[in-house]
Amino acid sequence: MKYVDEFRDPEKARTLAKEIRDLVGRIERARRRPLQIMEVCGGHTHSIFRYGIQQMLPDEVEFVHGPGCPVCVLPMGRVDDCVALAERPEVIFTTFGDAMRVPGSKKSLLQAKADGADVRMVYSPLDALKLARENPGREVVFFGLGFETTMPSTAMTVLQAKAEGLRNFSLFCNHITIIPTIKAILDSPDMHLDGFLGPGHVSMVIGTRPYQFIARHYGKPITIAGFEPLDVLQAVWMVLRQIAEGRCEVENQYGRVVPEEGNAQALAAIHEVFELREFFEWRGLGSIDHSGVRIRDAYAEFDAERKFSLPNVRIADPKSCQCGEVLKGVIKPHECKVFGTACTPETPLGALMVSSEGACAAYYSYGRIELGSKHGRLQHGGPQRRINP
Amino acid sequence: MSDRAEATVRVIEGGLRKRGRLRDSHITLAHGSGGKAMRDLIEDVFVGSFDNPVLAALEDQAVVALSELASHGDRLAFTTDTFVVNPLFFPGGDIGTLAVAGTVNDLAVSGAKPLFLSCGIVMEEGLPVETLRRVVASMKRTAEQAGVYIVTGDTKVVERGAADKLFINTAGIGVVPEGISISARNARPGDAVIVSGYLGDHGTAILVARNELALETQIASDCQPLNGLVETMLRACPDLHCLRDATRGGVATVLNEFAQSSGVTIRVREAALPLRQEVKGACEILGLDPLYLANEGKLVAVVPAEAAQRVLAAMRAHPAGEHAAVIGEVTGEQAGVVVLQTVFGGERIVDMLVGEQLPRIC
Numbered sequence: 026m027k028y029v030d031e032f033r034d035p036e037k038a039r040t041l042a043k044e045i046r047d048l049v050g051r052i053e054r055a056r057r058r059p060l061q062i063m064e065v066c067g068g069h070t071h072s073i074f075r076y077g078i079q080q081m082l083p084d085e086v087e088f089v090h091g092p093g094c095p096v097c098v099l100p101m102g103r104v105d106d107c108v109a110l111a112e113r114p115e116v117i118f119t120t121f122g123d124a125m126r127v128p129g130s131k132k133s134l135l136q137a138k139a140d141g142a143d144v145r146m147v148y149s150p151l152d153a154l155k156l157a158r159e160n161p162g163r164e165v166v167f168f169g170l171g172f173e174t175t176m177p178s179t180a181m182t183v184l185q186a187k188a189e190g191l192r193n194f195s196l197f198c199n200h201i202t203i204i205p206t207i208k209a210i211l212d213s214p215d216m217h218l219d220g221f222l223g224p225g226h227v228s229m230v231i232g233t234r235p236y237q238f239i240a241r242h243y244g245k246p247i248t249i250a251g252f253e254p255l256d257v258l259q260a261v262w263m264v265l266r267q268i269a270e271g272r273c274e275v276e277n278q279y280g281r282v283v284p285e286e287g288n289a290q291a292l293a294a295i296h297e298v299f300e301l302r303e304f305f306e307w308r309g310l311g312s313i314d315h316s317g318v319r320i321r322d323a324y325a326e327f328d329a330e331r332k333f334s335l336p337n338v339r340i341a342d343p344k345s346c347q348c349g350e351v352l353k354g355v356i357k358p359h360e361c362k363v364f365g366t367a368c369t370p371e372t373p374l375g376a377l378m379v380s381s382e383g384a385c386a387a388y389y390s391y392g393r394i395e396l397g398s399k400h401g402r403l404q405h406g407g408p409q410r411r412i413n414p
Numbered sequence: 415m416s417d418r419a420e421a422t423v424r425v426i427e428g429g430l431r432k433r434g435r436l437r438d439s440h441i442t443l444a445h446g447s448g449g450k451a452m453r454d455l456i457e458d459v460f461v462g463s464f465d466n467p468v469l470a471a472l473e474d475q476a477v478v479a480l481s482e483l484a485s486h487g488d489r490l491a492f493t494t495d496t497f498v499v500n501p502l503f504f505p506g507g508d509i510g511t512l513a514v515a516g517t518v519n520d521l522a523v524s525g526a527k528p529l530f531l532s533c534g535i536v537m538e539e540g541l542p543v544e545t546l547r548r549v550v551a552s553m554k555r556t557a558e559q560a561g562v563y564i565v566t567g568d569t570k571v572v573e574r575g576a577a578d579k580l581f582i583n584t585a586g587i588g589v590v591p592e593g594i595s596i597s598a599r600n601a602r603p604g605d606a607v608i609v610s611g612y613l614g615d616h617g618t619a620i621l622v623a624r625n626e627l628a629l630e631t632q633i634a635s636d637c638q639p640l641n642g643l644v645e646t647m648l649r650a651c652p653d654l655h656c657l658r659d660a661t662r663g664g665v666a667t668v669l670n671e672f673a674q675s676s677g678v679t680i681r682v683r684e685a686a687l688p689l690r691q692e693v694k695g696a697c698e699i700l701g702l703d704p705l706y707l708a709n710e711g712k713l714v715a716v717v718p719a720e721a722a723q724r725v726l727a728a729m730r731a732h733p734a735g736e737h738a739a740v741i742g743e744v745t746g747e748q749a750g751v752v753v754l755q756t757v758f759g760g761e762r763i764v765d766m767l768v769g770e771q772l773p774r775i776c
Contacts, residue, residue, distance in 0.1 A: 038758050077760015098434070254758060304432040370768040 027099050032253030033076075036322075040079040040259040048182050048265045048288075054219070055085040059233070061217055061354055063087065063266055065207060066224035067094030067382025068252045074391035076254040083122035086261065089354030092206055092310060093224055095171040095199075096123050097376040097383040098352075100306045101340040103199055109336050110166050110197060110329060111142040117160060118144045119153040120168040128373055130340045150177050150182035157186070158195035161258030166329045170199040174226040177291035180298040183320070197329040198320055201305060203227050205316040211243045215355050220241035220264040222257065223249035225279045230295075232287030235274050240273040251279040298324055306339065308376035309348030349382055359387040365389060421573060436459055441541040448484065459546060460567055463554045464597060468530075468565040476565035478530060478552045484587035490527035493517060494585035499557070504623035505643040506615070510552030512710055513582040515639045518560045519659040522641035523713060526588030528733040530558060535585035539574045549580065560639035562586070571621030593652060600655035601676035603686060606722035608626030608715045610643060611636070611737035613665055614693040616656035617707030621696065631692040637710035643734040647715065650728035658718035659709070666764045669712045671754045677749040682764065685757050686774035703756075706767050716744060 064070055070090045073079060081089060092098050104127050111118035112132060118134070125135045125146065138144040143163075147153050153167035169179040179196060186194045203224060207410050210216060223236055228249045239247045246267035249259030260278040269273060277283055298321060305317025320328040329335075342348065346368070347361040358364055358377065368374040370386050377383035434454030444451040457671045461470055464648065466474045497513040507515075514531065520529040533553065537546065562709075564584075619635040639657060647654060656676070665687075673680045687767055689704055697704050711734065717725050722740055729735030753762040 033757055035758050075764050076756045076758050078758070081758060087723045271653050342472060 032251070032255045034255065035067065036062060037255055038081065043152075043257070045086065045262050045265060046083050047260070048262065048269050049085045052085075052265065052305060054268070058217075058263070059085050059087040060219045060268065061089050062222060062261060063089040063091045063210070063218050063219045063354060064250070064257075065091040065093045065203065065220040066227070066252075067097065067380065068224075068226065069088070069222055069250060069257055070094070070384055070387050071382045072252050072254055072257050074387040076257075077391075078254055078257055081258070082261065086265070088217060090148045090351070090354045090358070090387070091210070091354075092307065093203075094377075094382035095201060096380040097348075098125055098171060098201070098307045098309065099124070099127055099199060099376065100308045101128070101130050101342065102306070102338050103132065105131065105340065106337060107134055107168055107197065107235040108137045108142070110333060111137050111144050113164070113333065115353050116333075117156055117163050117165045118142065118168065119147045119150075119156060120144065121160055121170070122146045124168060124170060126132075126373075127376070127379050144252070149186070150179050154182055154189075154191070154194060158189075158190050159298045161193060162198050163193060164332075165194050166333075167194070167196050168199070169196045170201075171231040172203050172224070172227045173295070174224075176200045176202075176295050176299065177230060177288070180291075180294040183298045183324055184294060186327055187324060192326070195327050195329040195332050196320060198299070198318065200299065200318045201307075201316055202248060202301070202318060204238075205313055206237075206307070206310075207239065209310065209313045210353055211239065211245070212373045213353050216353055217251055218245060218354060219268060220245055222264065223247050223275070224254070224259050225251045225283060226251060226276075228279065228283045228287070229375075230291045233277050233283065233285050234287075236275045236315075243260070244272050244273050246276070247281050248276045249279050249312050251282065257394055262409070271376055280285070287336055297321075311349070311354050342376075343374050347376050348375040348385075351377055357384040361385065439458060439543055441543060441546065441571055443539055443571050443573065446569060452569065455514045455640040456567075456569060459543075459550050460564075462571075464557070464564040465532075465554075467719070468563065475532065476532070478565070483529070483587075483589050486527050486529070489522050489526075491524045491528075491588040491590050491592040492585070494557045494583065495518040495520060495582040496581065498578065498581050499620070500578065503625050505619050505632075507637040507710070508549055508552050508666065509689055510549035510582060511556045511635075511637050513584045514553050514556035514560065514562070515565075515710060516661065517584040517635050518556075518562060518588040518639040519661075519711075519713070521586050522639070523586070523587035523596045523645040523657040523659050524590055524598070525644065525657070526596035527637075527645075528562045528586055528588040528641050529565045529709055531557065531562055531586045532562050532583075532585045534570075534585075535567070536572060536577050536581040536583075537571045538577045539571055541579055543766075549582075554701070556639060557743035559639055560776070564707060567712045567713060570650050576600055583649060591648075594648065594654075596654050596657045597727045598656050598658065598675035599671050599677060601678050601680070601716045601744045602655065602677060602718075603744050605655055605716045605718050605741040606740050606743065607669070607680060607728070608717060608722065608726060608738060608740050609660070609665060609681065609688065610640070610713045610715070610735045611711075611739075612688045612690050613660070613712060614695070614697070614704040614707030615690065615712075616710040617664070618693045618696045620708070621700075631696070633690065633692045633696075635710055638734055640734055641712055643713070643729060643732045644736050646728050646732045646735070647725050650725045651717055651721040651757060652666075652724070653721070654703075654715060654717055657713060658775055659711075659713045661710060662708050663767055664704070664706040664708060666703070667766060668750065669764065670766045672714075672716055673752050673761075674750040676744075679745045679747040679749075679751045679753060680742060681745055681753050681755060683755050684739045686739055688737050688739045688741075719743070743766060 124345035157165035378386035434457040436458040615636040729738035
């Protein structure tokens with residue numbers, strides 16, 4: 026396929042893997058402990074597992090699967106708010122597909138739909154706007170979530186709703202922003218990361234400059250990476266090359282998509298519609314200052330939080346879940362107490378088991394073979410079986 | 415009786431014997447009431463189209479001679495399936511094609527020769543009769559293609575809103591020839607795994623037909639009866655180990671069923687999977703895995719290694735199998751596991767699907 030197969034050439038991948046092994050051999054630190062590289066974005070987690078990239082790398086390189094899946098980090102209380110909104114008889118609640126299964130404290134949107142709520146899956150916020158036009162007697166709420174990747178399209182949808190004077194459309198805004206999140210991880214005392222793969226899609230919007238603090242203040246190298254397997258391998262090689270050469274910089278592997286300055290039009294739309302919240306709660310990570318956005322006063326009429334009264338209750342994550350430790354790279358998914366037993370993709374307790382981009386779900390669905398092979402045998406499949414790596 | 419009286423009776427009886435004609439443009443509750451309207455519907459739309467003596471008898475049941483069944487083999491295969499699809503019509507087929515091909519295929523993958531089908535239809539009040547006629551025409555065409563007869567049926571009409579336009583249930587009877595023993599429990603280490611052609615065409619066609627994606631592709635559903643292909647395969651190798659059509663849940667689900675039932679590992683090579691560019695592209699955009707996409711005219715076979723090339727050649731010579739490919743093999747490493755060797759030489763587990771495959775956010 027044009028522009029896809031080129032980035033999946035096994036021969037080039039083998040060459041890159043060899044160069045990575047050579048580089049690791051030159052890094053003194055790797056002899057004392059594995060080098061931990063965090064891929065911030067869930068899209069990278071998915072790619073790493075889908076293509077078995079970890080297996081191509083030497084044992085001295087470990088991936089830490091970061092908080093970059095917006096579905097996974099959605100707190101339970103916000104899901105409850107979604108369900109409460111969806112269960113209002115006048116509301117058509119619209120959402121992206123993978124948010125349907127995220128568990129709230131009582132039910133997911135999928136269960137609410139089965140119970141009679143009018144929940145509809147859409148592929149774009151503009152689809153929700155279309156529904157609002159077609160159903161003037163109903164209130165159409167769009168569940169906006171995601172990092173800066175999805176934020177511009179939501180912002181533009183709100184601008185469009187305003188331009189059309191639509192009165193029955195609103196946004197339940199759960200958008201989050203990447204920089205404070207990375208900062209919170211870097212500030213964590215139990216953090217041992219050696220470098221970062223920067224999120225490709227987010228950077229397409231915000232550019233590469235906002236990451237400078239990672240290199241300057243925290244002394245960690247970061248490479249903005251694309252999502253094809255060769256992108257990921259090349260980005261790993263670039264991070265390791267920085268470590269080997271004693272450099273800490275922001276490098277851009279995804280130059281074909283990510284401009285240094287980002288996308289001015291997208292940023293303008295975001296700035297026009299959204300402003301930072303004081304704090305926003307993340308599943309598994311707790312509250313992070315200035316990590317979420319809300320709708321500005323000028324667009325209050327499109328803010329579902331102001332238009333409808335919501336329970337807005339904070340609900341603690343289940344005690345047994347160790348999502349936070351997994352997100353910070355302190356433990357691996359399979360080292361969590363409930364991984365594969367109480368917490369499976371069918372019955373997710375923790376956020377990271379929900380979406381296919383969540384670290385635990387990826388380990389469970391794709392990664393067990395890797396756990397097994399490091400210990401000489403293949404692990405069992407099947408939904409309820411415990412993994413003992 | 416006088417001549418005049420006899421002539422009058424002949425006219426009346428002739429009128430009664432004449433096949434009913436449906437003049438309405440939309441289905442109403444009367445068409446499910448058991449009265450004349452329903453009789454007209456059945457005679458005009460169903461009996462007229464499916465046209466076979468067993469159905470034309472219009473009894474409450476189809477009666478077929480046991481000797482007819484026994485001439486085909488020594489075991490009866492019996493299956494049922496219900497079809498609900500949105501939209502009813504899509505590139506490459508419609509709910510009628512699906513309803514016949516689906517049940518024919520469920521019989522065929524046991525090695526059975528499919529013979530007779532039943533057809534139960536639930537219609538929503540207000541359904542255009544033209545829609546029903548189109549669907550029934552597709553059923554007739556597909557039944558002819560598969561060489562089966564639709565010999566009995568049932569019609570219900572429910573109030574507007576109680577069902578989504580049209581649901582179809584088909585049950586099927588077939589006969590398994592002597593000596594054929596195909597089961598999901600039969601996979602053995604060393605066996606080859608074959609699929610009959612491009613994967614995920616139906617799932618992609620439905621996604622595109624729902625018009626939710628604004629994708630411009632020409633992809634059509636693969637829905638088709640597979641009994642001819644299975645016969646060809648059995649001629650090439652009567653000892654087929656496992657056979658299943660890969661419908662909902664896709665090839666990944668079938669492979670998991672084989673691996674778990676047989677207690678083996680199945681290893682599949684990603685590079686060997688036959689996939690159209692359009693399907694690859696749609697999966698890339700939506701974050702879907704083609705291994706889990708629905709098919710309606712593809713099967714997965716596990717065959718003894720020594721017969722693999724022979725079966726493959728036979729399949730490729732048949733129109734329903736021209737893009738067949740060996741995609742992997744069975745090993746004995748561990749029970750119940752399906753492993754995909756990625757194009758990179760890495761490996762990952764291919765599990766059963768949890769819930770529905772949902773498009774990813776980004």
